Amino acid sequence: MKSIPKYDFKSIEAKWQRYWDENSTFHAEIDHSKPKFYALVEFPYPSAAGLHVGHPRSYTALDVVARKRRLCGYNVLYPMGWDAFGLPTENFAMKNHIHPEVVTRDNVARFKSQLKALGLSFDWQREVNTTDPSYYKWTQWIFLQLYKHGLAYKKEMNVNWCTGCKVVLANEEVVNGKCERCGSEVVHKDKSQWMLKITAYADKLIDGLDGLDFIDRVVAQQKNWIGRSYGAEVNFSTTAGDTLTVYTTRCDTLFGATYMVVSPEHELVKKWLESGVIQNPDEVTAYQAEAARKSDFERTELNKDKTGVCLAGVRGINPVNEQEIPIFISDYVLASYGTGAIMAVPAHDTRDYAFAKKFGLPIVEVVKGQGESNLDKEAFTDVATGTLVNSGFITGLSVEEAKKKMVAWLTETGKGCEKVNYKLRDWVFSRQRYWGEPIPMISCEKCGWQPVPEDQLPLRLPDITDFEPGENGESPLARHTEWVNTTCPRCGGPAKRETDTMPQWAGSSWYFLRYMDPHNENALASKEAMDYWGPVDWYNGGMEHTTLHLLYSRFWHKFLYDIGVVPQPEPYAKRTSHGMILGLNPHSFVNLPAYEQAAMLKEYGSEKAATAALVEKYGEMAEHPVVKMSKSLGNVVNPDEIVAEYGADTMRLYEMFIGDFEKAAPWNTASIRGCKRFLERIWNLQGIVIDGDDYRKELVTPFHQTIKKVTGDIEAMKFNTAIAAMMGLLNQIADTGAITRREYRDLLIMLNPFAPHLTEELFELMGFESPITSQKWLSWDEAKCVESTIQIAVQVNGKVRTRLDVAADISAEDAIAAAKGDARVAAEIAGKNLVKELYVKGKLVNLVVK
RNA sequence: GCCGGUGUGGCGGAAUAGGCAGACGCACCGCACUCAAAAUGCGGCGGAGCAAUCCAUACCGGUUCAAGUCCGGUCACCGGCACCA
Numbered sequence: 045m046k047s048i049p050k051y052d053f054k055s056i057e058a059k060w061q062r063y064w065d066e067n068s069t070f071h072a073e074i075d076h077s078k079p080k081f082y083a084l085v086e087f088p089y090p091s092a093a094g095l096h097v098g099h100p101r102s103y104t105a106l107d108v109v110a111r112k113r114r115l116c117g118y119n120v121l122y123p124m125g126w127d128a129f130g131l132p133t134e135n136f137a138m139k140n141h142i143h144p145e146v147v148t149r150d151n152v153a154r155f156k157s158q159l160k161a162l163g164l165s166f167d168w169q170r171e172v173n174t175t176d177p178s179y180y181k182w183t184q185w186i187f188l189q190l191y192k193h194g195l196a197y198k199k200e201m202n203v204n205w206c207t208g209c210k211v212v213l214a215n216e217e218v219v220n221g222k223c224e225r226c227g228s229e230v231v232h233k234d235k236s237q238w239m240l241k242i243t244a245y246a247d248k249l250i251d252g253l254d255g256l257d258f259i260d261r262v263v264a265q266q267k268n269w270i271g272r273s274y275g276a277e278v279n280f281s282t283t284a285g286d287t288l289t290v291y292t293t294r295c296d297t298l299f300g301a302t303y304m305v306v307s308p309e310h311e312l313v314k315k316w317l318e319s320g321v322i323q324n325p326d327e328v329t330a331y332q333a334e335a336a337r338k339s340d341f342e343r344t345e346l347n348k349d350k351t352g353v354c355l356a357g358v359r360g361i362n363p364v365n366e367q368e369i370p371i372f373i374s375d376y377v378l379a380s381y382g383t384g385a386i387m388a389v390p391a392h393d394t395r396d397y398a399f400a401k402k403f404g405l406p407i408v409e410v411v412k413g414q415g416e417s418n419l420d421k422e423a424f425t426d427v428a429t430g431t432l433v434n435s436g437f438i439t440g441l442s443v444e445e446a447k448k449k450m451v452a453w454l455t456e457t458g459k460g461c462e463k464v465n466y467k468l469r470d471w472v473f474s475r476q477r478y479w480g481e482p483i484p485m486i487s488c489e490k491c492g493w494q495p496v497p498e499d500q501l502p503l504r505l506p507d508i509t510d511f512e513p514g515e516n517g518e519s520p521l522a523r524h525t526e527w528v529n530t531t532c533p534r535c536g537g538p539a540k541r542e543t544d545t546m547p548q549w550a551g552s553s554w555y556f557l558r559y560m561d562p563h564n565e566n567a568l569a570s571k572e573a574m575d576y577w578g579p580v581d582w583y584n585g586g587m588e589h590t591t592l593h594l595l596y597s598r599f600w601h602k603f604l605y606d607i608g609v610v611p612q613p614e615p616y617a618k619r620t621s622h623g624m625i626l627g628l629n630p631h632s633f634v635n636l637p638a639y640e641q642a643a644m645l646k647e648y649g650s651e652k653a654a655t656a657a658l659v660e661k662y663g664e665m666a667e668h669p670v671v672k673m674s675k676s677l678g679n680v681v682n683p684d685e686i687v688a689e690y691g692a693d694t695m696r697l698y699e700m701f702i703g704d705f706e707k708a709a710p711w712n713t714a715s716i717r718g719c720k721r722f723l724e725r726i727w728n729l730q731g732i733v734i735d736g737d738d739y740r741k742e743l744v745t746p747f748h749q750t751i752k753k754v755t756g757d758i759e760a761m762k763f764n765t766a767i768a769a770m771m772g773l774l775n776q777i778a779d780t781g782a783i784t785r786r787e788y789r790d791l792l793i794m795l796n797p798f799a800p801h802l803t804e805e806l807f808e809l810m811g812f813e814s815p816i817t818s819q820k821w822l823s824w825d826e827a828k829c830v831e832s833t834i835q836i837a838v839q840v841n842g843k844v845r846t847r848l849d850v851a852a853d854i855s856a857e858d859a860i861a862a863a864k865g866d867a868r869v870a871a872e873i874a875g876k877n878l879v880k881e882l883y884v885k886g887k888l889v890n891l892v893v894k
Numbered sequence: 895g896c897c898g899g900u901g902u903g904g905c906g907g908a909a910u911a912g913g914c915a916g917a918c919g920c921a922c923c924g925c926a927c928u929c930a931a932a933a934u935g936c937g938g939c940g941g942a943g944c945a946a947u948c949c950a951u952a953c954c955g956g957u958u959c960a961a962g963u964c965c966g967g968u969c970a971c972c973g974g975c976a977c978c979a
Contacts, residue, residue: 264898265974273978292979305979350977376977386979394895395977467978587973701919703906707899708972715906718919721934765908768918775918837914842960844914880959887913892959 051727053691057801061163069817070122070165074576078119082577083110084556084616086585086593087125087172089548090151092136095158096673097681097699097711098625102584104696105622105705105763107164109582111797112758114165115821121577122165123559125172126152130548134479138511144479148175158684163692163800170562174551179558180481181502182568183550186600188484188495189607195241198493201472202309205233205517212237212476212517232336235517238483238544240471242599246270249598257618259706262590269591271467276451278387278460280304280360283368284321286312288360291382291465294392294427295454296446299435300410301387302400304360304371305352307379308335316358323357328373335375350376350399362387363459364436374399382465390423397423410435411443471596473547476519478511480545488532488539497533503541519543553597554604556580556615568609575611583616586624594619620761623708624672625699627679631662632669670710681711693799694720700763700798722771723802726795729783730809736784743787746776748828754794755821763798770795785810790822830886837888838863840872844888856883863889 064070083106088099103124110122128148137144152173159166172179190196204213208228212235223230242249250270253263275293282288288304306313308331316322317329331353352374359368376395377386390400390407400407409419411430424430427443437453438446454460474483484496484503496503506527511520521543522528532539554568560577561569585594594616601615628635633644633655644654658666665671673680686695697719703709739747750773757766773791777783783791789812796803796816808814834852836859837844846868850859860881863869869891876893883889 261898261973268897268975271975271978275979290979294979374977376979378978381978388979393979395979398977465978467975591974701906709906712906712920715920722919724934764906765918768908771918835914839914839960842913842958847914882913882959884913884960888960890913890959 048728048730051724051802053693053723053801056805057161057163057692060801060804061160063804063815064163064165064817065160065168068169069815070120070167071169072119072121072167074573075119076576078117080121080577080581081110081113081118082121082556082560082579082581083113084123084559084580084583086589087127087552087555088155089127089130089132090148090155091132092147092151093675094151094154095683096625097683097686098673100162100164100683100695101625101699101702101705102586102622103159103164104162104699105761106582106584107696108700108758108763108797111165111800111817112755112821114817115793115796115819117820121170121559122167123170123172123562124159124164124166124168125170125555125559126155126174127548127552127555128152128173128175129480129546129551131477131479134477134511137479143507143509144511145175148173161684161687161692162696165800170559172555172558172562174481174555175479177502177504178565180551182558183481183546183554184484184496184501184503185498185568186554186604187481187546187550188498188501189609190240190603191485191495193603193607195244195603196473197239197241198236199239200234201237201239202232203235203237203472204230205235206230212474231338237472237474238485238542240473240599242471242596243466243468245599245602246272246466246468248602249595252598252602252614256614256616258616259620261587262594262619262621265587265590266595269468269595273465273467275463275465276447276454276460277383277463278363278454279458280363280387282361282371283359284316284319284357286315288312288371288385289383290385290387291463292387294389294443294447295450295460296432296435296438296441296443297389297392297410298362298364298387298450299438300389300391300408301362301369302390302406302408303369303388304385305374305377305388305396305399306371306385307377308332308373308375309379310373310384312385313355313373316355321357322355324353324355327353328355331373338375350374350395350402352376352399352403354403360387363454363457370405372399372403380469381467391419392423392425394423394425409433471599473550474544475547476513476517476543477545478505478508478520480547481550482521483542483544483546485542486530486532486539487542488535488537490537491532491534491539494533494539505545519545521545549592549596552593553600556583556597557601557604557610571611578610579612579614580616580618582618582620584620584622587621590621621706623704623706625702626670626708626710627673627677627681628710628712629665629669629671630677630679631658631666633658633666634669670708673711681713686713686716690716690720691723691801693723693802697723697767697798701767703764705761705763719767722767722774723799725774725778726791726799727802727806729777729788729791730806732782733788733810734782734784737786738784739787739790740780740784742780743776744828745831746773747787747790748824751790751794751822751824752826752829755824758797767798785812792816793819793822834886836886838866838869839888839890840869841892842890845869845872852886856885859883859889860891863891 085102085106110120114120133144133147137147174180187196206213206223206228208223208226213223213230250267250272253266273293275291276295278290278292278295280288280290317325322328352372355371355373358371360371361368388396390396390405391409392411407419410433411424412433413424413426414429417424430443432438432441432446438449441449451462482503482505484501486494486496488494506524508524513520514522528541528543530539530541557569561573564570597615601610602613604610605613633641633651648654648657655667694716698716701719750769753769754766777787788810792803792806793816804816807816813819830852832852833849835847835849838846838848846866848862850862860883873891873893878891879894880892
C-alpha cells in the first residue's frame with residue numbers, strides 16, 4: 045500500500061472553485077444542439093444574519109440534479125440572485141444609519157462568498173438583484189401593463205393598521221392580531237391602496253394546475269387558498285323596497301331560511317340608515333362602530349359567541365314562500381365574501397344555528413338524514429345522506445337533486461342564478477415604505493391617475509437618508525417634495541407621484557424570466573431566450589411560499605402570457621419542496637446534559653413532571669425536543685463553521701444524507717462525522733488502486749446496481765438512499781482490499797454531483813480524463829443488476845425456516861423442490877397436509893400446511 | 895371544524911408494485927494497533943431466552959399463504975386554512 049497525503053479539503057476546494065470560476069464551467073448559453081434543463085431554487089433574501097444551514101439544503105439538492113444532468117448531456121441553466129428589497133434591510137438601515145443600498149451590497153457580498161464556498165454550480169454571469177434599477181425597471185414595466193389592462197386599480201381599502209408603528213401592515217405582517225415587529229394591536233382602517241386583480245385569474249390559477257408536475261400538497265394548498273365554491277345567488281325583496289342578494293352553496297335549504305344577516309359594512313344598511321327606515325338607528329350604528337374597531341383577531345377569536353343587532357323596520361321576503369323574515373347585522377358575515385349577506389338556515393348550518401339559539405329565532409327542518417339527528421342539539425349538515433322535507437316543490441329530493449331544481453327555478457323566475465365564489469382576495473400591492481420599487485404612477489388633479497411613460501423607466505428611488513414612516517402612515521417618499529412634485533404626462537400640468545412602493549413579492553414574481561436573459565435592455569427577456577429556456581423545468585422551494593410567492597408569480601406569468609409577452613402559459617413545469625432543517629431545543633428535557641436530567645428527575649420524580657417544570661420556566665416550546673433554529677435558543681448552526689471544520693463536500697453530503705428530503709430533519713453535528721469518514725475513505729482508496737479496465741467479477745453486479753440506484757434516486761430526490769448505496773458499494777470494494785482504475789473512475793463520477801471538489805481532485809490525481817465536468821454520466825445493464833445465484837427465504841406458513849442459495853433463474857418447481865428437500869423444512873412439514881406452495885421469483889418459497 | 899401529511903431500534907432514517915422489517919449512517923460496547931490517548935481497522939448492536947424459538951413497525955379489528963405496506967375504526971403529533979355562507 046502506498047502512503048498517501050492527508051485529505052486536505054481546504055486547498056482542494058479552493059483550487060476547484062477557482063478553476064470553475066476561471067473557466068466559466070457552469071455558464072450556459074442557448075444551444076439548440078442539446079436538450080435544455082432549467083433548474084431553479086428560490087433566491088434568498090440577503091439578510092444581515094448571513095446564510096442559514098437551511099438554505100444549502102435546497103441549493104445542494106438541485107445542484108446535485110444540475111451536475112448530474114450536465115453529465116447526461118443537458119444544457120443546464122442553474123442561476124442565482126438576490127431578492128433584496130424588504131423591511132428588515134430598511135429597519136437595519138434606520139437603526140444603524142446606513143443606506144439600505146449599502147446594507148444590501150454588504151449582505152449580498154457575504155451571501156455570495158458563502159454560496160461560492162459550497163461549490164454550487166450556479167451560472168454567476170446571470171446573477172440578478174431585484175433592487176438593481178436595470179432589474180426593477182421591468183418590475184415597474186409589468187405593473188404598467190397590469191394597469192393598462194385594468195388589473196391594477198386604486199381603491200379605498202380596509203387595511204391593517206398598527207397602532208404602535210402607525211403604519212399599514214400587510215396581512216402576513218400581522219400575527220395573531222398583533223404587529224409582527226412591535227407587538228401592538230392591529231386594527232382596521234380605510235386607506236387608499238393599489239390593488240392587483242388576481243381574482244380575475246382565480247379559475248386559470250386552479251385549472252392550470254392540472255397539467256403540472258407539482259407535488260400534491262402544493263396543489264392542494266393552492267386550491268384551498270383560492271377556495272372556489274359553487275352555489276347560487278338568491279334575490280330577496282325587502283319591505284323597504286330594495287333587493288337584498290345573498291350567496292349560498294345550499295340553495296336547496298331555501299325553505300328553511302328563517303332570517304337574514306348582512307355584514308355591518310353592507311351598503312344597504314347605510315342606505316336604510318340614511319333614509320330612516322331603520323327604527324333602531326342608534327343601536328345599529330353603535331354595533332357598526334364596534335365592529336370597525338375590532339381587530340381581525342377579536343372577530344375570529346370570539347367566533348363562538350355570536351353578536352348582532354336586528355334591523356327594526358325592515359324585513360326580507362323569502363322568494364319561495366313570500367314569508368317575511370327579520371334581517372340582522374352581525375360581524376360573522378364578512379363584507380368581503382360573496383355579497384356580504386346571507387340567508388340563515390339554522391337547521392342546517394352550525395353558525396346560523398348558534399346565532400338562532402342565542403337570539404331565539406325559529407329553526408325549521410328542511411333536510412332529514414337517514415340516521416338520527418337532533419335539532420334541539422345541533423344543526424344537521426350532512427349533504428350526502430339528506431333528503432328534502434317540508435320544502436314545496438323539492439320535497440323528497442336528495443340534496444344534489446334539490447340544488448339543481450332550485451337553481452333552475454331561480455333562473456327561470458329571475459329570482460337568482462348560479463354563481464361561483466372564491467376565497468381569494470385581490471392583492472394589496474401598496475407598501476408605505478422606502479426600500480421597494482416605486483409604483484410608477486402620477487396623480488394629476490385634472491387627468492386623474494396617469495402611468496409614468498414607459499420610456500422614463502426605471503423610476504428610480506430618490507437618494508434620501510430618513511426612512512422613518514410618516515405620521516399618517518405615509519411612505520417616507522412623501523416628504524421628498526422635489527421627487528413627489530412632477531408634471532402630468534398627459535396635460536403637462538402640475539402633478540404628484542405615487543409615494544407608495546411595491547411589496548417584496550413583486551420582484552420575485554418574475555425573476556426566473558430575467559435569468560434567461562439578464563442583461564437585456566430592451567425587454568424583460570428576449571423572445572428567443574424565453575422560447576429556448578422556458579418554462580422552468582424543475583423549481584424547488586419551501587412550503588411557506590406555496591400560497592403567496594408561487595401563486596403571485598403564476599398570476600403574473602399567466603397575465604404576461606395572455607398579453608403575448610411570454611411564450612408559455614405556466615412558469616414552472618415541476619415544483620418540489622424540501623423539509624426544513626431544525627435544531628435541537630436546549631430547554632427540552634431529553635436534550636439536557638445527563639447530570640441535569642438526573643438532578644431534575646431527583647427533584648420532580650418523573651420525566652413528565654420535569655418537563656412540566658421546564659414548560660413553566662421556558663414556555664410551551666420546552667415540550668418539543670426539535671424546533672426551528674433561533675437566535676434566542678442559541679441553536680443556530682453557522683454554515684461557515686461547518687465548512688471550515690469539515691469542508692464543503694462533507695457539508696453537502698451531510699445536507700443530502702440527513703434524512704428524507706421532503707421532510708423536516710434535525711441538524712446533528714455529530715452525524716456529520718460519518719459523511720466525513722466516507723469521503724476520507726474514498727480519498728484513501730488511492731493507496732490500493734490496481735490496474736484494470738473493468739469491474740472485477742464480484743463487483744460487476746454491485747456496480748450496475750449502484751449506478752442504477754444512484755441515477756434513479758437523484759431524479760426522485762431520494763438523495764439519502766443514493767448516498768447510502770454508494771457507501772454500501774464502498775464497503776464491498778474495501779472488503780476486497782483493492783480497487784481497479786475503472787472502478788475508481790466510475791465511483792468518482794457517481795459521487796461527483798454530491799462531492800464535486802474531492803472527485804475532481806482525485807480524477808486529476810489518478811490521471812483520468814479531467815475534468816469530470818466534461819465526462820459522461822454512467823449507464824447500467826439491467827441484466828447485470830442481478831447476481832447469478834441468489835438467496836431465497838423458505839417459509840412454512842409464512843414464517844421463515846431457512847434460507848437457500850439458488851440460481852437466479854430457477855424455476856418455481858425447482859425452487860419448491862429444493863425447499864422441500866431441506867432437512868429442517870422436511871421435518872417441519874412431515875405428516876402434515878400440504879395445502880399450498882408458492883414461489884415468489886427471486887424472493888421466497890412459502891409452503892402452507894395444515 | 896376543514897384540507898394535507900406523519901407515526902418503524904438509544905438517534906437520523908431504509909424497505910419497487912403486499913414477499914426475509916431495521917439497508918446506510920450516528921451513538922454505544924468489545925477487540926487490535928499504541929507507553930497512552932486520538933485517529934484508524936475488525937466485530938457486536940430492537941426486546942426476551944442458554945438455546946431451539948417467541949415477541950416487535952402508535953392502538954383495535956379485518957382481508958391474505960404472506961401486511962410497516964391494503965381496508966375499517968381509534969389515538970397522537972406536524973403543516974396549511976379557518977365565522978368563506
